[in-house]
Amino acid sequence: MKILVFSDSHGKTDLMIEITKKHQHQIGAVCFLGDVMRDYVKLRNTFPDLTIHAVPGNCDPKSTKERVQVVELGGAKIMLTHGHLHSVKREYTKIAAAATEMGVDACFFGHSHKPITFEKNGITFLNPGSITEPRGTMGKSYALVEIADGKLQEPQILDAD
Numbered sequence: 001m002k003i004l005v006f007s008d009s010h011g012k013t014d015l016m017i018e019i020t021k022k023h024q025h026q027i028g029a030v031c032f033l034g035d036v037m038r039d040y041v042k043l044r045n046t047f048p049d050l051t052i053h054a055v056p057g058n059c060d061p062k063s064t065k066e067r068v069q070v071v072e073l074g075g076a077k078i079m080l081t082h083g084h085l086h087s088v089k090r091e092y093t094k095i096a097a098a099a100t101e102m103g104v105d106a107c108f109f110g111h112s113h114k115p116i117t118f119e120k121n122g123i124t125f126l127n128p129g130s131i132t133e134p135r136g137t138m139g140k141s142y143a144l145v146e147i148a149d150g151k152l153q154e155p156q157i158l159d160a161d
Helices: 014-023 036-044 094-103
Strands: 004-005 027-033 051-054 069-074 076-081 106-108 116-122 123-129 143-146 155-159
Touching: 004 014, 014 036, 014 143, 027 036, 027 116, 036 051, 076 094, 094 106
Parallel strands: 004 027, 027 051, 076 106, 106 123
Antiparallel strands: 004 143, 069 076, 116 123, 143 155
């Protein structure tokens, strides 16, 4: 199973929709990691047959969706969160502790707009960066994750431009 992972679209959905169209026949799900939830709604309405999971971010204070979710995709347990509740702009200790406590195989988060992937305590952590407002050395980005036999393969962080 392949999964598209987006974060931090901030009201701009065109590129996210274009990328989803490009990959829609090879993916089993999309994960949207917040900022802004109306973008998730637009994505869901554009692709009603796709499984799309979403968590709200710090720019979604009125959202009633859970801010931390655990989903099972391809036999892997994945924690989804925006990251602001775990101070990911400063360090990864809090998010690593939360993911370890939840017993997940992977943790997908956003918030910093900087793409990164790393492993800690046997858990794969992934921030796809921002699909619209990049920070750091990479431009607009997203991730493509493959899960085979319940095991995550090395996530690919892709340039969206």
